[in-house]
Amino acid sequence: MALDTLPTLRWGIVGTGMISSWFVSDLSLERQGKKAEHIIQAIGSSSTEKGRGFVEKHLKGKAPTVYGSYQDLYEDANVDILYIGTPHAFHKQNCLDAIRAGKHVLCEKAFALNSREAQQIFDEAKRQGVFVMEAMWTRFFPLVQQLRRVIHHDKVIGDIDRVFCDFAMPMNIKSLPPSSRLRNAALGAGSLLDIGIYSVTWAILALEAEPGQETPTILGTQRLHDGVDVATSVILSYPDGKQGLATCSTFTKTPSSFCRIEGSQGTVTVDGFAASAPAFFTVHAKDQEPQRYDFERPGKGFYWEADAVALDIAAGRMENELMPWSETLRIMRLMDDIRRQGGAKFPQDDEYC
Ligand SMILES: NC(=O)c1ccc[n+]([C@@H]2O[C@H](COP(=O)([O-])OP(=O)(O)OC[C@H]3O[C@@H](n4cnc5c(N)ncnc54)[C@H](OP(=O)(O)O)[C@@H]3O)[C@@H](O)[C@H]2O)c1
Known part of the structure; x- marks a missing residue:
């Protein structure tokens, strides 16, 4: 597509924490092959x-309007879409307010605290006729698309029957102040919604050729500290016998090779700094030399989801085919189920949904 015909999105950024800084830095990068202007x-x-300090630090040379209130931002007529970068406990209200102001929304993962909240957001989006997506950015990495082609379409390791994925990162949660979103259950604290969501996502992407066509039953266990899960392990069990083991922990660091996919004709390993940001994968097909697939990734890789959103909105779509509303709801329901079994509970839960 010629540069002057690329769709353009004017973003409003809600919250000026870590993830918002990564997002705006990535969208400001000069890069090849972009599909939209941001x-x-x-x-x-x-x-x-x-807000001004955020601009000074992360948007040097740019002059976005800065509001000291989220509501003023939602009402800015020059903003097309809101990027919600607040802790998950605020996602529902932030999304509802933005949608009611007639704005499109890209909301960070976890999309909400539970499936009931997620449903409320999508119901409102449907009423207002706006685009909404959970910012599960990893699904939009070219690596993930290529990996899914290789294992599900080309079937280079035969029939997939087992997947292991771990996302562990030391957080020393006990030492954090109660105001931390990683410590305080009322802010949505817990390893499952923060990082385990990626392990569950990898299990699903690797085990399901068509995500959502079959849904696993769940066996989950959690280690709790003050009611917050500091480690979670889940077995995803499919009717045909396929199994996924998705784990997360706040005590240790996963080694580079964070995911192993096993098939009847070999295995695939996926490497990277963390399950959220894969760097390469290696196919170990039976009786063949290992084949490694590397991918260019300037910055962190948030522009791929942002480009997809811009194309959807330009085409008049309300949801994205890689991260549709039904998939966000399905993952939220699985996580409700894991927490029901493991014991982690948010004060906002209504008996886990
Ligand atoms: N995609 C990824 O790889 C990734 C990585 C990290 C985090 N995340 C997600 O992004 C969201 C935010 O995480 P973060 O690590 O960026 O958090 P953070 O650094 O604590 O920033 C959150 C921001 O939200 C706003 N906020 C509003 N009410 C708040 C409250 N009561 N307590 C704390 N902050 C409040 C604040 O901005 P203002 O004061 O400016 O309003 C704050 O700076 C979470 O849902 C998390 O799961 C995603």
Whole structure:
């Protein structure tokens, strides 16, 4: 597509924490092969001082409008879409407010605290006729698309029957203040929604050729500290016998090789800094030399999901085919089920949904 015909999105950024800084930095990168233009139009923060500091640090040379209130940001007529980068406990209200102001929304994972909240957001989006997507960015990596072609279409390791995926990262949760989103259950704290969601996602992407056509039963266990899960292990069990083991922990660091996919004719290993940001995968097909697939990734890789969103909105779609509403709801329901079995509970839960 010629550069002057690329769709353009004017973004409003809700919250000025770590993820928002990564997102705006990535969208500001010069890069090859982009499919859309992204303008950081405005910033919404708990204070204008904090918002200005964010611009100074992460958007040098740019002059987005800075609001000291999220509502003022939602009402900015020059903003097309809101990127929600607040802790998960606020996603439902932030999304509902943005949608009711007539704005499209890209909301960070975990999309909400539970499936009931996620359903409320999609119901409102349907009423208002706006685009909404969970920002599960990893699904949009070219690596993930290629891996799925290789294992599900080309079947280079035969029939897939087992997958292991781990996302572990030391967080020393006990030492964090109660105001931390990683410590406080009322802010959505817990390893499952923060990092385990990626392990569950990899199990699903590797075991299901068509995500959502079959849904696994769940066997989950959690280690709790003050009611917050600091480690979670889940077995996803499919009617035809396929199994996934998805784990996460806040005590240790997963080695580079974070995922292993086993098939009747070999295995695939996936490597990277973490399950959220894969760097390469290696096919170990029976009786063949290992074949490694590497991928260019300037910055962190948030522009791939942003480009997909821009193309959807330009085409008048309300949801994305790689991360449709039904898939967000399915993953939220699986996580509700895991927490029901493991014991982690948010004060906002209504008996786990
Ligand atoms: N995709 C990924 O790889 C990835 C990585 C990390 C996090 N995330 C997701 O992004 C979301 C935010 O995580 P983060 O690590 O960026 O969090 P963070 O650094 O703590 O930032 C969250 C921001 O939300 C706003 N906020 C509003 N009410 C708040 C409250 N009561 N407590 C704390 N912050 C509040 C604050 O911005 P203002 O003061 O400016 O309003 C704050 O800076 C989470 O849902 C997380 O799961 C995704």
